[in-house]
Amino acid sequence: MKNALTVQAAEKSDISAIHKLLSIYAEKQIVLPRSEADIEYYLGNFVVARLDEELCGCCAVRDFGGDLLEVRSLVVAPRLEGKGIGRALVEAIIAGLKVKRKKFCLFALTYRTGFFRKLGFHPAVKEMFPQKIWTDCANCPKKDHCDEQALIFQYDGE
Numbered sequence: 106m107k108n109a110l111t112v113q114a115a116e117k118s119d120i121s122a123i124h125k126l127l128s129i130y131a132e133k134q135i136v137l138p139r140s141e142a143d144i145e146y147y148l149g150n151f152v153v154a155r156l157d158e159e160l161c162g163c164c165a166v167r168d169f170g171g172d173l174l175e176v177r178s179l180v181v182a183p184r185l186e187g188k189g190i191g192r193a194l195v196e197a198i199i200a201g202l203k204v205k206r207k208k209f210c211l212f213a214l215t216y217r218t219g220f221f222r223k224l225g226f227h228p229a230v231k232e233m234f235p236q237k238i239w240t241d242c243a244n245c246p247k248k249d250h251c252d253e254q255a256l257i258f259q260y261d262g263e
């Protein structure tokens with residue numbers, strides 16, 4: 106069928122395609138680079154979008170504990186941006202979390218604030234997320250001049 110979009114848990118056979126897609130934006134310093142080994146290790150955190158069987162987007166969630174989680178490694182193939190694929194990926198992550206948790210706080214550090222606001226995220230201050238600052242951010246080339254915005258999505262069972 107033409108233009109059938111699906112979002113599912115990532116499989117081992119998706120690793121190379123996920124890596125390729127992330128690399129496009131990692132080279133532009135829009136997302137953090139991830140090796141194939143790292144993607145494989147955290148594969149259970151990923152969902153992937155397919156359009157007519159072709160992997161066209163991915164998104165991962167990282168659990169910091171204490172009901173604090175991060176949306177990360179969210180990318181859509183450049184030629185397919187603006188078609189609802191990013192929304193489908195983040196909504197799948199949120200739907201999965203709602204099944205497993207009574208409450209959670211999901212955050213993103215991003216340049217795409219308009220996109221996240223459309224999905225119900227609200228602006229936040231980065232200092233709310235110390236674990237993130239001291240792990241990934243410590244190794245990020247932009248750590249001393251980070252211009253990404255923090256946004257959060259809060260769920261408390263309603």
Ligand SMILES: CC(C)(COP(=O)(O)OP(=O)(O)OC[C@H]1O[C@@H](n2cnc3c(N)ncnc32)[C@H](O)[C@@H]1OP(=O)(O)O)[C@@H](O)C(=O)NCCC(=O)NCCS
Binds near residue numbers: 176
């Ligand atoms: C950000 C990204 C994942 C969005 O995916 P996408 O498939 O292009 O977005 P969608 O088509 O699902 O957009 C969902 C909604 O957000 C809106 N939107 C998207 N970008 C927007 C922006 N910059 N400002 C305002 N609204 C925006 C869309 O209009 C759409 O609204 P609607 O559902 O009411 O029609 C994609 O553009 C991408 O891969 N960007 C590069 C990597 C990146 O920045 N990743 C985020 C790192 S945290």
